[in-house]
Amino acid sequence: MFRAIDHHFEVACDDDTLGELIDETFAHCIVDSPDVDNAEHIEVSVRGAEVRIASDEGVVTVPQNRSLQSVVSMINLRGAQRRGETVPVLHGGAVSFGGEAILTLGRSGAGKSTLVSALAASGGEYLADELLAVRSATCVSGYPKAITLKPGSWAALPFERPDRTKRAQRFIDTVDYVAPEDAGALTVLDEAWPASIVFPTWDASIRTAEVEPLQPSDALLSLCEAAYLPLSPAAFFLLAELAGRCPAAAVRYATTDDALLEVRQEARTVDDGDVVLYGPSAQPSGVSVADFGSEAVVLSPDGSVASIAGFDAAMWSAAEEDSKHPLHTIPTE
Numbered sequence: 001m002f003r004a005i006d007h008h009f010e011v012a013c014d015d016d017t018l019g020e021l022i023d024e025t026f027a028h029c030i031v032d033s034p035d036v037d038n039a040e041h042i043e044v045s046v047r048g049a050e051v052r053i054a055s056d057e058g059v060v061t062v063p064q065n066r067s068l069q070s071v072v073s074m075i076n077l078r079g080a081q082r083r084g085e086t087v088p089v090l091h092g093g094a095v096s097f098g099g100e101a102i103l104t105l106g107r108s109g110a111g112k113s114t115l116v117s118a119l120a121a122s123g124g125e126y127l128a129d130e131l132l133a134v135r136s137a138t139c140v141s142g143y144p145k146a147i148t149l150k151p152g153s154w155a156a157l158p159f160e161r162p163d164r165t166k167r168a169q170r171f172i173d174t175v176d177y178v179a180p181e182d183a184g185a186l187t188v189l190d191e192a193w194p195a196s197i198v199f200p201t202w203d204a205s206i207r208t209a210e211v212e213p214l215q216p217s218d219a220l221l222s223l224c225e226a227a228y229l230p231l232s233p234a235a236f237f238l239l240a241e242l243a244g245r246c247p248a249a250a251v252r253y254a255t256t257d258d259a260l261l262e263v264r265q266e267a268r269t270v271d272d273g274d275v276v277l278y279g280p281s282a283q284p285s286g287v288s289v290a291d292f293g294s295e296a297v298v299l300s301p302d303g304s305v306a307s308i309a310g311f312d313a314a315m316w317s318a319a320e321e322d323s324k325h326p327l328h329t330i331p332t333e
Contacts, residue, residue: 004079111202118256137241199222201264219248240290
């Protein structure tokens with residue numbers, strides 16, 4: 001039995017080699033929970049040049065060389081979707097040093113997994129490279145499957161791509177997976193204290209890493225962008241508290257050696273301020289507000305997020321009662 005965030009699953013495969021690859025990929029996700037009622041059963045069957053994957057949500061057939069990646073992508077999506085309503089799940093990874101985690105978040109292809117691998121190789125404790133669950137402003141839990149690495153990552157890392165047998169290579173296209181211990185991670189953790197947040201972008205055209213410290217409101221907007229939807233008010237408030245207490249920065253880098261020097265240091269130089277949270281029950285329009293003082297971030301009932309300057313609770317309440325200026329259609333910024 002395996003677990004991806006709060007989703008339990010098991011996989012049966014009729015091919016020994018592909019089955020071993022799947023087991024290796026999720027080796028650190030094993031849990032001793034044989035009696036989980038809502039566990040998903042996935043059947044993987046090799047049919048010549050194609051592989052059939054049957055799950056709770058139907059059957060798909062994929063090319064043989066895409067089979068491992070397809071199984072992993074399916075489980076990633078389940079872990080993101082099948083979580084508690086109040087638990088925000090982020091697209092990103094984390095590596096801890098002494099129990100203090102550096103979160104690396106952002107869009108696919110931005111260089112998150114490469115940076116996670118480099119942090120792990122520098123003696124970090126691995127939590128995740130795909131999904132993170134924010135349990136509280138002081139606790140994130142990981143999803144410690146093997147690290148997903150694309151072709152462009154290998155040249156930047158201090159270890160080589162796994163030496164696969166010819167039979168194993170049949171089930172792997174360009175994307176491969178590396179066990180955290182093979183990447184150099186000190187150990188694997190279930191959870192850690194979030195110490196800083198990094199939004200990385202790999203850019204081969206720059207010479208040295210460029211760091212842009214983020215204000216808490218900007219960090220919250222980026223956290224919401226990295227969160228899997230829908231985002232409930234309770235989940236939004238957890239992200240607001242995280243943004244209020246963790247240094248955050250956008251980091252553009254060309255080499256992992258250069259990036260490591262930056263992300264291991266203080267990421268933001270502004271003073272932390274208190275965040276005041278206004279629940280939707282207190283707002284006639286149903287919005288949720290995280291007020292950081294000079295700027296606030298609002299979550300509308302339709303899930304869109306925007307920042308506003310100079311938020312004042314009394315003025316906001318008065319504006320909500322003005323029928324000429326309804327606030328239920330807040331644009332995403």
